[in-house]
Amino acid sequence: MFLKKLFLTGAAASLLGSAVFATDCGPSGQSVRILASDFPAIHAVAGTAEQNCAASASEFTRNHTTEARQIMNAALTPNPAEYTSVIVANSTLTQLMNDGLVRPLNDLVDKYGSNLPKNLMITIDDNIMAVAFMANSQHLFSRTDILKQAGVDSVPATYSEMISAAKAIRDAGIMEYPIVMNMKTGWNVGESFNLVFLAHGGEFFKAGTAEPSVNSAAGIAALNTLKQLVGYAHPDHLTQASNETQAIWEAGEAALGIMWGSRGSVILDDEGSSEQVTSNTVLSSAPSVEPGGLPGATLWWDGFTISKNVSDAEAEATFAALASALNAEMVAANNDDAIWLLEGFKPGAAAAGVSATAQGGAVPYPMLPQIGLLHNALGAELADFLKGDESAEKALADVEAAYITAAKEEGFLQ
């Protein structure tokens, strides 16, 4: 199993390094200020860091907000920066690096991170820019009882199987709208396109440049697949994001879903849903185009960075505190909150989907400086096609035109 392999390297590395029995919090009397997103896994990491090292710090603050992405660049620009660390993901690291607001961590990793698996270091040209600790991706959720009732024996593995299973459910009169996907106009619909586009072998940009290449055969095929899928989704799908799709799933009103892995444990737990839904929900790899092909998903990691505009001592104390949280005890205490990439993680049913998707060769969400602009253009321009007002070619031409306009303004294209 892919994740197993990740953990084994982790375990080996930690055996070599000195274990974390006595927590080393780095220089004492420093101020540690963490900005992070607001979900249980992040609370677990930052909270453990606070427990371990708050005593030796002069100040230890955590700001958990869903708006972290919106404020982080402004907060890290002044010197000294508002926060000594931001907990980021693939796309948000790029956003900080575009403005040069995070520092390379190589020396700090040598000093305090010897217990951390090497493959968790996010490096750009040998500079470690972040330390990852958990993974996430989109994948398929299926209700096996409903599939069986409709005469579908196995969980769909490809988009066409998914579409024919949805058709079988509709034809059997069980559900009119068996599919749920995060299609809310904006970031979510852009991301849903990315998934199907990558499964079709699409490339976002011409290699090594910022020239878009989504208006391609892969792009058109992806949009047509997406359109077929949402044909079986509720007509309100352009207003539905994770919270809505999770609610529909837990209400038992859907049988096939492409949702985030991080929703897996929330859906499978005994809160907010019925026994019938939870016991028959199976998490599996994101569908591919051909059997055994690239899964339609983007792999995400969450990890921590250290601000550039803070003193070296503060940076050191912050790194030491956060590194001290990445251990087997923290994982054991919060096992089901995330797909941990750390030693001691016991992958349960909720991790099966992400694990299968990663093993199937899904690619990480691209860490390109201009990807945010393209993602935004996709999110804004694809609605016309999905509403049926526009052809796929026209929608993708609009996406490229909108992206090029924005990229020229941001200096990525001349």
Add this chain to the structure above:
Amino acid sequence: MKHRTFFWFILPTLTAMILFIALPIVSAFVQSLFVQHEQVLVVSKSCGPFGCNETTSIDLEATEKLRQGEPLGKFNGLGTYLNRSHLAFSEVGKAWANSETLTDFWDEVLNLPFYGALTFTLTYTAVVTPIVLILGLAIAIGVNGLPNLMKGPSIFVSLLPFLVTPLVGSLILFWMVDGDGIIGATIQLVFNDPNLSLKASTALTWTMLIVYGIWHTLPFSFIVFYAGLQTVPFDTLEAAQIDGATKWQRIIYVVVPHLVPLISFVTLMLLMDNFRVFEPIVSFSAEAHARSLSWIIFNDLRESGNPLYGSAGATSMLTIIGVAFLLTPVLLRTWRDFKLKGH
């Protein structure tokens, strides 16, 4: 009042207005004339938990050097105003040359972000403003005619929509019009169509936003008109009554002319507010069907990770020009009335 006294009276307000209104507008305008410097991209190798790959990143040193030379960015003149995200003259020209029929041409133009948003913004303003004016006056007259005991509670109830925060109010309505919500389910029952969704059709989404807009701004015009009604001279009303004017005639020929300055004021405020319609679009998740100029500014600043300040500045300027256009007739009228009174 002496000019000197007037100057000292107005000075604090004037200072605040210059600091908090005029200067930010100038700053937004200046920013809209510039675009970012070229981002020097380098190919680098990136590794993480999911393996290594080639990627591009920004060469910070080279880019920083460009930035230090000209910190505001690269001067672009009115380029941003003319690009596809704004006035898009070249795209409109192309659409004119390439489309066979006028409908095709309009489809092409409305597909451009700015014109699409402008269409919704203008429709919203044109529908909400007159309805709010007329309904507000009607409710004010209605409440004014109530027995004293019921006036207080009626005023309070009529003001409620205004007290609810726009974001919260529209979110509540959004849940109510959901297929599982009370309004959505009732509509499905009435039309006997279990798949009817207010959120899935452009026309119904527009209607929903407009109805919300009316509901939310109605109390403003109501309370202003109600206050105005208290000043209608009783003598004139009585004289009209003695002359045999019906209730309707008294409203049209006595009350409304008396309220004209207030009507101008309310129209001005409503035009300005409605042209900046924003919150309901976000809380109704209506972006797929309706976008407004303010929504474009929000999207430019927020959604792409690295904010598009120039683009947002340009849209802001165009919004200000749009508001100015809409207000001109009302302002001219007020000026004329003022001059008439002066002589």
